[in-house]
Amino acid sequence: MDTATEGEKVETPLNGEGLLSRLDPRVKIVLFLVLAWTVALAGNLLQVFVFLPLALLFYSTAYRKTTTILKLLLFADFFLLFVVLTQLFLGSPYEGILIFFKSTVIVLFSLLLLTTSSVFDLLHALHHLKVPNKLLQITFFFYRYLFTVREQLQLAEKSAKSRGFIPKTSIQTYKTYAYFMGNLLLKSYFKSENVYKALISRGFKGYFPVFRHFELRKLDILFSLFTIIYWGVAVWKFYL
Amino acid sequence: MEVLSVEDLRVKLEGREVLKGVNFSLKKGEKVFITGPNGAGKTTFLETLMGFVPFEGEILFKGKHLKSEDDFALLRGRVGYVFQNPDDQLFAPTVEEELAFAPLVKGIKREQVKEIVERTLREFEIKHLRNKPTYKLSGGEKRIVSVACVVTMDPEVILLDEPTTGLDRNKWEKLVEFFERTGSSLVVVTHDTKLMERLGWKRYVMEDGKLCSA
Amino acid sequence: MHISEGVLPGWCLITGWVLTSAGLYVGLRSINGRKIPRTALLSAVFFVASLIHVPIGVTSVHLLLNGLAGALLGWAVFPALFVALLFQALLFQFGGITVLGVNTFNMAFPGVVAYYVVRPLLRKGTTGSLIAAGVLAALIGVFLAATFVSAELMSIGSSFTKTAELAFLAHIPVAAIEMVINSFVFLYLKKSGIPLEV
Structure with missing residues (x-):
C-alpha cells in the first residue's frame, strides 16, 4: 500500500510549476490532444524525434522538478518497461525503442501540459470543452472524496496491524483485504447517500455553478501559435 | 519488570514538534492514566508506541529496542490499541x-x-x-x-484512547469492571475525571509534548 | 494491467475510444440522482483498492477488481472505471489519455459481462452462490481483460507474440487472488445487509 503522510492532498504532480502552469488549461488540453495523438500515430523513430525538442523545451520550464518527472517517466509505468524489455529480447528491438520514445514524448507532453494545472482547473476546462456534465459530476465527486476513501483504507490497515496483522501469502491475508474493501464499499455507500441528501437539500439540480472563468490572454495565444506552427511544420515535413 | 518504556521520545509531524522528549515506563500489570489538554500529543504518543509514527529516541518492549517495522510487528501482536x-x-x-x-x-x-x-x-x-x-x-x-x-x-498491554466517551452509565460500569479485572497492563488516555477518581491509578499529564506525573 | 501510451497502433486506439464512448453513453444513461455520487464514491474505492500491493509468494500484485466493480455497478462500471483510469493517468502517468479508450474498454466491458453472469447468483444470496459469484466475477473480469490486452498486443505485429503471451500469463495470479477476495467481499456485503445491487 502506498502510505502517504496524513493531510497530504491528492494533486497533479506538477501543479503550479513553471511557465506552463500559468496558461489557460483549455488551451493546454487541446494542444496536448493534438500533439499526443500525432505522436501516438507515428510510425517511425524520425516522426517521434521531431517532437522531442518541443517536449524538452516544455520540460525546461519545469526543470526544477526533474526528479519528479524522471521518476514518473522511468519507474511509474511497469507495463512500458515490460513491453520494451520483451521487445528488446524476445521481439523486435526497433519496436521496443520506438515504443519507448513514443511513450516518453507523450508522457512528457501529458506531464507538462496537463499536470501543470490543478485537478479542479482541468475539470473546469473539460466543462468548457463540452465533456458531458454527468461524467464531470462523477469525476468531481470522485476527486472530492478520493482522499477520504484512501484515509479510510489506511485506518483499517492500521487497525488490522495493531491487532497483529502482517500481510503474507495466505487466505487470511486475502480475506483481510476483502474486509478492507467491504468496509470501504459500505462506508462509501453511506457517504454517498449523505452527499446526495446534502446536495438536494441545497437545491442541487445537476450542474456546478462556475465562479471563476477562464480568459484567453496574450501568453495563451502566443503559446498556441508557436506550438501549432511547430506541429504544422513537423507534420508537413515528416508525416505527409 | 518493565514491559514498555520510552526514553527521550521526540516526534515531528509536518514540521511541528508534537512530542518533545517524553520519558515513560510501564511495569507488568501496571495501570496508568494519561490526561491533558487537546492537541498536547496524547494520541500521537500512543500511535508512536505502536510504531505508526516516525520518531527519535528509544522505545523498548521487554528490554528490546524497537526501531524497524519488523520490530514493531512483533510488538503489535502483544500490545493492543483501542482507537479514539x-x-x-x-x-x-x-x-x-x-x-x-x-x-x-x-x-x-x-x-x-x-x-x-x-x-x-x-x-x-x-x-x-x-x-x-x-x-x-x-x-x-x-x-x-x-x-x-x-x-x-x-495482549500484555492495552493502549486506550478516550475509551469512555459516549458510554451510558451501564456500559461505563462494565468497562470500569473490566479495567479492574484485567491482568493486562493498561495505558488509558482520558479526560474522564470520574473514571480517574474511581480507579485511583497513577496519573500522567501530557502538556505541550511533554509528559510528567501528576 | 493498463497499456501505456505509444504502444498500440492508431486504429486500435480509435476503436477503443469508439467502444468506450458507447459504453459511457449506456452507463451514464443508467445513472441519475443518488446514483451519481454513489458511482463516484465506489469508483474511488476501486481506485484506492487497486493500489494495494497484495502479496503473492516473493512478490506482490495489484488487483484489477473489474469483475467485482461490474457485478456491483452494472453498466455504470464504464463511467466508474473511466474516471478511475483517467486519474491514474493524470496523477501517476499509469496508462494515458490516447489509450484511455482502450484501457477503459478492456476493464469495463468484462465487468458488464460479469454483471449479467453473476447477478442471478447474487440475487440467490446463499453462501455457496455468493462464493460462485466471486469466483466467476474474477475469472470473467480478469481473463477477459487479459484476452483483450493480449489480442491488442498481437495486433501490432508478429514480434509481439511473446509479449502478448507473457502479458496473459501475468494475469493468472491476479485472477486466483481475486477469486478469493471477490467471494469474501460478496459475503461481507451480504452479512452487513447492504444491498448487493448498488
Missing part, C-alpha cells in the same frame, strides 16, 4: 468476526478462536450483538466492541 474513534477501528462485517480477527491472524485454531470469542462476548455482555453488522451498532456498543476486539488478542 471506533468507526476507524472496526472493519469486519459483524461483531463476531471483528472479535475473531486478532486470534485468527495469530494463527490460533478455529475451535479455540470460537471459544475465545464466546468468552469475550460473555465477558462484555454483548452476546446479543454477535451477528450484528458493526456499522449498525450504537455509539456505546461500538466502543465496547472496539475494546473487546483487542481483548481477544490476549
Whole structure:
C-alpha cells in the first residue's frame, strides 16, 4: 500500500510549476490532444524525434522538478518497461525503442501540459470543452472524496496491524483485504447517500455553478501559435 | 519488570514538534492514566508506541529496542490499541468476526478462536450483538466492541484512547469492571475525571509534548 | 494491467475510444440522482483498492477488481472505471489519455459481462452462490481483460507474440487472488445487509 503522510492532498504532480502552469488549461488540453495523438500515430523513430525538442523545451520550464518527472517517466509505468524489455529480447528491438520514445514524448507532453494545472482547473476546462456534465459530476465527486476513501483504507490497515496483522501469502491475508474493501464499499455507500441528501437539500439540480472563468490572454495565444506552427511544420515535413 | 518504556521520545509531524522528549515506563500489570489538554500529543504518543509514527529516541518492549517495522510487528501482536474513534477501528462485517480477527491472524485454531470469542462476548455482555453488522451498532456498543476486539488478542498491554466517551452509565460500569479485572497492563488516555477518581491509578499529564506525573 | 501510451497502433486506439464512448453513453444513461455520487464514491474505492500491493509468494500484485466493480455497478462500471483510469493517468502517468479508450474498454466491458453472469447468483444470496459469484466475477473480469490486452498486443505485429503471451500469463495470479477476495467481499456485503445491487 502506498502510505502517504496524513493531510497530504491528492494533486497533479506538477501543479503550479513553471511557465506552463500559468496558461489557460483549455488551451493546454487541446494542444496536448493534438500533439499526443500525432505522436501516438507515428510510425517511425524520425516522426517521434521531431517532437522531442518541443517536449524538452516544455520540460525546461519545469526543470526544477526533474526528479519528479524522471521518476514518473522511468519507474511509474511497469507495463512500458515490460513491453520494451520483451521487445528488446524476445521481439523486435526497433519496436521496443520506438515504443519507448513514443511513450516518453507523450508522457512528457501529458506531464507538462496537463499536470501543470490543478485537478479542479482541468475539470473546469473539460466543462468548457463540452465533456458531458454527468461524467464531470462523477469525476468531481470522485476527486472530492478520493482522499477520504484512501484515509479510510489506511485506518483499517492500521487497525488490522495493531491487532497483529502482517500481510503474507495466505487466505487470511486475502480475506483481510476483502474486509478492507467491504468496509470501504459500505462506508462509501453511506457517504454517498449523505452527499446526495446534502446536495438536494441545497437545491442541487445537476450542474456546478462556475465562479471563476477562464480568459484567453496574450501568453495563451502566443503559446498556441508557436506550438501549432511547430506541429504544422513537423507534420508537413515528416508525416505527409 | 518493565514491559514498555520510552526514553527521550521526540516526534515531528509536518514540521511541528508534537512530542518533545517524553520519558515513560510501564511495569507488568501496571495501570496508568494519561490526561491533558487537546492537541498536547496524547494520541500521537500512543500511535508512536505502536510504531505508526516516525520518531527519535528509544522505545523498548521487554528490554528490546524497537526501531524497524519488523520490530514493531512483533510488538503489535502483544500490545493492543483501542482507537479514539471506533468507526476507524472496526472493519469486519459483524461483531463476531471483528472479535475473531486478532486470534485468527495469530494463527490460533478455529475451535479455540470460537471459544475465545464466546468468552469475550460473555465477558462484555454483548452476546446479543454477535451477528450484528458493526456499522449498525450504537455509539456505546461500538466502543465496547472496539475494546473487546483487542481483548481477544490476549495482549500484555492495552493502549486506550478516550475509551469512555459516549458510554451510558451501564456500559461505563462494565468497562470500569473490566479495567479492574484485567491482568493486562493498561495505558488509558482520558479526560474522564470520574473514571480517574474511581480507579485511583497513577496519573500522567501530557502538556505541550511533554509528559510528567501528576 | 493498463497499456501505456505509444504502444498500440492508431486504429486500435480509435476503436477503443469508439467502444468506450458507447459504453459511457449506456452507463451514464443508467445513472441519475443518488446514483451519481454513489458511482463516484465506489469508483474511488476501486481506485484506492487497486493500489494495494497484495502479496503473492516473493512478490506482490495489484488487483484489477473489474469483475467485482461490474457485478456491483452494472453498466455504470464504464463511467466508474473511466474516471478511475483517467486519474491514474493524470496523477501517476499509469496508462494515458490516447489509450484511455482502450484501457477503459478492456476493464469495463468484462465487468458488464460479469454483471449479467453473476447477478442471478447474487440475487440467490446463499453462501455457496455468493462464493460462485466471486469466483466467476474474477475469472470473467480478469481473463477477459487479459484476452483483450493480449489480442491488442498481437495486433501490432508478429514480434509481439511473446509479449502478448507473457502479458496473459501475468494475469493468472491476479485472477486466483481475486477469486478469493471477490467471494469474501460478496459475503461481507451480504452479512452487513447492504444491498448487493448498488
